[in-house]
Amino acid sequence: MSMYQTFFENQSKMMGLMSLVPKGALQFKGISNVNDLLSVLGFYAANNVVYLMLLGSVFSIVLAGNILLKEEYHKTAEYLLTRPLTRSEIFFSKLSVVYLQIFLLNMVCSLIGFLLIELVKEAPFRSQAFWILTLYTLLLNFLFAGLGLFISTLVKRAKPITTFLIGLVLIFYFVHTLSKITQSAAILGYLSPFKYVDMNVLSARYQLNSWSLLFFVGFTLLFIGLSYRLYSRKDIYV
Secondary structure, eight states: OTTHHHHHHTHHHHHHHHTTSOHHHHHHTTOSOGGGGGSHHHHHHHHHIIIIIIHHHHHHHHHHHHHTTHHHHTTOHHHHHTSSOOHHHHHHHHHHHHHHHHHHHHHHHHHHHHHHHHHHOSSOOOHHHHHHHHHHHHHHHHHHHHHHHHHHHHOSSOOOOHHHHHHHHHHHHHHHHHHHHOGGGGGGGGGSGGGGSOOOTTSTTOOOOHHHHHHHHHHHHHHHHHHHHHHHHOOOOO
16 A cells, blocks of 8 residues: 555556556456556555455465364364364354454454555545445455365365365456456356455445345355354264
């Protein structure tokens, strides 16, 4: 965000440089309209895609995907399961840790982002749009955490699945980006959770879409429910 004032003050030169960048490269960074970068909120949103949405989702899915499995591949499952704890207590305590960490990550980063926007802004911005984007980001991270948890319960023999989980998030993001660049692949975008995040923060009508909210909450709860059912019946190898 510290680059914004330099970008704004030298906008004619910067826009000239941006015109040399391939459209696909801009789309990959979440920039659909270069002029949006002249707005402090548009500038923040373009960076938010990479840092909180993409990397935040990677953090979320890796954390959730390994939190149950690590008891097996670190050979501590036998000790844990001999404690006076039910599988439900183990599952939901670990689930709480995952979602608390994701929530704290998003809140700390968003609060810092909001303060930085206030420091570098050249004109007023809609704070409501900022917090809606923050909620979208949090819901996206929650969904990937649920997906990671679900995948971990499908693994028969415990082993780290970090590389696979990171690759999965990157594939979803690539599919979303491809659907925006290539018209013929537009329908593929609906397969990616990133599709359901509204990035049009500069629109006067920007608000939380009820269908997107239903998608994120519904699939997150579905993944958690399936994970709990599978973990409760899973053979734990010690």
